[in-house]
Amino acid sequence: MKELALNSNEKTTQKQYMNLAKVNRRMTARLLINNVVKYLFFASTMFGLVILAFLMYQIFSDGLGWLSMDFLTNRLSTLPERAGIIGAITGTVWLMFIVGPVTMVLGIGTAIYLEEYAKKGKFHSFIQTNITNLAGVPSIVFGLLGLTIFVRMFGFGPSIIAGGLTMALLVLPIVVVASQEAIRAVPSYLREASYGMGATKWQTIKNIVLPASIAGILTGVILALSRAIGETAPLVAIGIPALIVPIPSSITDNFTVLPMQIYYWTIDSVLVDEYASMAAATIIVLLAVLFLMNSVAIIIRNKFQKRY
Amino acid sequence: MSSLSMSTEVPVKKETKDHVNKSVVYDTKNLNLWYGDNHALKNINLPMHENEVTAIIGPSGCGKSTYIKTLNRMVELVQDVSISGEILYRDKNIFDKNYRVEELRTRVGMVFQKPNPFPKSIFDNIAYGPRIHGIKDKKILKEIVEKSLRGAAIWDEVKDRLQENAYGLSGGQQQRLCIARCLAIEPDVLLMDEPTSALDPKSTLKVEELIKELKENYSIIIVTHNMQQAARISDKTAFFLNGEVIEYDDTDIIFSTPSDKRTEDYITGRFG
Numbered sequence: 001m002k003e004l005a006l007n008s009n010e011k012t013t014q015k016q017y018m019n020l021a022k023v024n025r026r027m028t029a030r031l032l033i034n035n036v037v038k039y040l041f042f043a044s045t046m047f048g049l050v051i052l053a054f055l056m057y058q059i060f061s062d063g064l065g066w067l068s069m070d071f072l073t074n075r076l077s078t079l080p081e082r083a084g085i086i087g088a089i090t091g092t093v094w095l096m097f098i099v100g101p102v103t104m105v106l107g108i109g110t111a112i113y114l115e116e117y118a119k120k121g122k123f124h125s126f127i128q129t130n131i132t133n134l135a136g137v138p139s140i141v142f143g144l145l146g147l148t149i150f151v152r153m154f155g156f157g158p159s160i161i162a163g164g165l166t167m168a169l170l171v172l173p174i175v176v177v178a179s180q181e182a183i184r185a186v187p188s189y190l191r192e193a194s195y196g197m198g199a200t201k202w203q204t205i206k207n208i209v210l211p212a213s214i215a216g217i218l219t220g221v222i223l224a225l226s227r228a229i230g231e232t233a234p235l236v237a238i239g240i241p242a243l244i245v246p247i248p249s250s251i252t253d254n255f256t257v258l259p260m261q262i263y264y265w266t267i268d269s270v271l272v273d274e275y276a277s278m279a280a281a282t283i284i285v286l287l288a289v290l291f292l293m294n295s296v297a298i299i300i301r302n303k304f305q306k307r308y
Numbered sequence: 309m310s311s312l313s314m315s316t317e318v319p320v321k322k323e324t325k326d327h328v329n330k331s332v333v334y335d336t337k338n339l340n341l342w343y344g345d346n347h348a349l350k351n352i353n354l355p356m357h358e359n360e361v362t363a364i365i366g367p368s369g370c371g372k373s374t375y376i377k378t379l380n381r382m383v384e385l386v387q388d389v390s391i392s393g394e395i396l397y398r399d400k401n402i403f404d405k406n407y408r409v410e411e412l413r414t415r416v417g418m419v420f421q422k423p424n425p426f427p428k429s430i431f432d433n434i435a436y437g438p439r440i441h442g443i444k445d446k447k448i449l450k451e452i453v454e455k456s457l458r459g460a461a462i463w464d465e466v467k468d469r470l471q472e473n474a475y476g477l478s479g480g481q482q483q484r485l486c487i488a489r490c491l492a493i494e495p496d497v498l499l500m501d502e503p504t505s506a507l508d509p510k511s512t513l514k515v516e517e518l519i520k521e522l523k524e525n526y527s528i529i530i531v532t533h534n535m536q537q538a539a540r541i542s543d544k545t546a547f548f549l550n551g552e553v554i555e556y557d558d559t560d561i562i563f564s565t566p567s568d569k570r571t572e573d574y575i576t577g578r579f580g
Contacts, residue, residue: 187424188385189420189422189424192382193420193486196413196417197436197437197493198410198437198441199440207436
């Protein structure tokens with residue numbers, strides 16, 4: 001086709017490959033296909049949105065009426081008009097107090113080791129692959145692990161500490177991977193400057209690498225926590241009680257969390273009609289918490305965006 | 309005056325007369341370095357002297373940056389590096405098993421190609437070195453910061469904005485800040501890896517003037533792409549080519565009557 005670009009004198013003698021009349025005849029069909037495809041993709045996008053809107057409508061129309069201060073602060077009761085979710089809220093908060101510190105220490109520690117200390121080699125890529133695989137293990141499997149180790153072997157029972165540790169293991173890969181990415185994003189010339197002045201590795205990590213990557217790390221931790229808040233399966237597996245009235249006051253107490261409360265009320269709604277609405281109201285609370293946490297993560301990320 | 313020339317097989321080392329009284333800071337003996345299978349430095353032998361500016365010149369990929377990074381063992385940060393031979397810093401082999409690399413780097417400051425201040429205030433940038441070495445007293449830190457910034461000829465420009473982020477400075481100012489940051493740990497030697505290659509001509513001139521002043525108190529080893537710069541500021545010049553030292557001598561000899569044809573070709577701009 002190069003010939004076309006040459007000067008006109010030559011053009012007349014060259015064989016023409018492009019038949020403009022033919023091209024134009026097919027143009028309409030091509031443009032039509034282009035438009036059809038565009039709307040198909042738009043429809044795919046809208047599908048998810050419509051489902052979400054429908055879900056939201058369902059939940060809010062069902063649950064908003066039940067949402068009140070009393071509902072948030074009352075203890076669990078079999079009488080719908082007296083029942084509240086303070087127990088589940090307290091349990092969720094307790095769970096976070098275990099999951100947060102445990103994943104931070106283990107997750108950031110692992111990430112620092114892998115990025116800063118470990119020699120890149122077969123062992124390194126073996127660990128790396130396994131952490132990635134760990135993120136794909138179904139949560140119920142973590143629940144069985146927690147049941148075997150924390151509940152039975154350590155004898156914690158279905159307590160906050162057992163649930164918290166199980167949940168911490170579940171979300172650990174999220175924190176590790178997010179922290180690794182944040183640490184890797186710190187430019188190597190900053191480390192070199194620090195090493196160049198005789199700083200040790202740990203001094204460099206503490207004074208240069210962590211301050212520069214803390215935003216990314218915290219974002220990862222918050223996202224991990226919001227995943228832990230919504231998980232139900234591992235807690236079902238470790239056998240936390242279906243209905244529990246007392247509010248937990250120490251890490252060895254039995255407990256329940258918001259998604260568990262939703263689960264049991266939904267199941268029992270065949271017995272008591274109001275339970276369905278109470279489950280919906282609890283979902284609203286859970287969604288509000290998740291929305292808040294994700295907003296905080298976004299704010300942190302934007303505020304501490306790379307300044308180097 | 310005799311020149312110092314060598315081949316891969318038979319290294320010949322001859323000292324020029326005026327070195328008799330100056331003590332050797334760095335002495336490199338039969339240094340070889342490989343990146344994996346790539347033989348990047350071949351049998352380097354170089355003595356470097358106190359209170360002199362030693363320039364290392366050569367075309368891209370000749371190993372000059374690798375060599376200067378070997379002097380403070382920064383090159384080991386790269387994966388898969390193997391080294392043979394010796395580098396004596398003040399008569400001690402820096403590759404000795406018991407040699408503490410942090411100790412070496414405390415005595416040998418390094419200025420990098422691209423200015424690399426920390427994302428901290430100007431004050432904290434300078435105080436970083438002293439702090440990691442255990443100086444906590446605010447009054448002493450203040451004195452060190454002023455002394456170092458004066459030493460790097462940047463005090464007057466930044467004295468009113470010490471608490472501002474160092475990223476607000478211009479490129480040339482950032483590079484002088486990095487030099488000041490090195491001075492803060494009172495080093496013996498300054499290694500400079502193409503310190504002006506990212507700077508405009510005016511800032512380059514300022515840094516060059518600074519190097520000439522610093523020579524009084526420090527031994528300086530500078531890698532440069534710019535031959536005029538080497539001629540302007542250095543006392544000794546080493547010409548590297550394909551990982552070998554082709555010629556090492558007084559700068560005026562290298563630039564007037566080099567003994568190796570390849571040196572002459574490079575200096576007169578026939579390649580590189």
